[in-house]
Amino acid sequence: MTENLRLPWAELPPATARDADAPVPGNRRAAGRRGRRPLSAWPKPAGPAPWQYWHLLVYGPDAVMDTFGAEMAGPGLIPWSFDAERVEEDMFALAIGHDGPARGRAGLSVEGCRILARQFRAAAEARHARLTLRTDGDCPLDFHQLVPVPAHILALGATHPDARAWLHRHWGIAEAPRQVTYLPGRKAGRRLPRGHRAVVYGFFTRGGEPMPVVRRAEEHYPPLTFRLSERSLG
Structure with missing residues (x-):
């Protein structure tokens, strides 16, 4: 599902260990709040x-x-093809994770995951438009x-x-x-x-x-x- 997912910020250098453990911007729940698994506790992909x-x-x-x-x-x-709808679908699947329909990976509701996916799509579209201007x-x-x-x-x-x-x-x-x-x-x-x-x-x-x-x-x-x-x- 996520094999064609490419983050809009994929061009940036790797984040430091301190940045990697920082809470997600806009998430009002503290990363270490009792009753919630800290975001930094999720297994991280290979660097x-x-x-x-x-x-x-x-x-x-x-x-x-x-x-x-x-x-x-x-x-x-590289002028890769770009499918905005697929990007949104992949991001939603990534956000909802395997925790069941009630909550996503970051404790977001299904509707919250959909909002996140739409925001991600908008950022990806803006990045793609920026790159296509470089002719x-x-x-x-x-x-x-x-x-x-x-x-x-x-x-x-x-x-x-x-x-x-x-x-x-x-x-x-x-x-x-x-x-x-x-x-x-x-x-x-x-x-x-x-x-x-x-x-x-x-x-x-x-x-x-x-x-x-x-x-x-x-x-x-x-x-x-x-x-x-x-x-x-x-």
């Missing part, structure tokens, strides 16, 4: 994979570098431009096991990289011939290594050299 920071060095002839830069720029996101080339290294996700995979949704398997196979990661930036002033680490230049991109990923995308770039732009290196976050 997200840690973030990894990468540098991708690209160098080669100026003309090919110009072509690469123009073709790789994009919005920097320009703000991201200088858009993985979807180089290795497009097929329409039948996009229709599955971001959290579907088959969609994640496709991304792991073709991208090496299961979501678009974050905070992709061009790092000016970085060098290739060697003297380049006249008419050649180097560019370095920095970006974050988690849950894998984006080597499949780098290999595709090597096949598509044979005059260019690509060097991917993991960088310390310290």
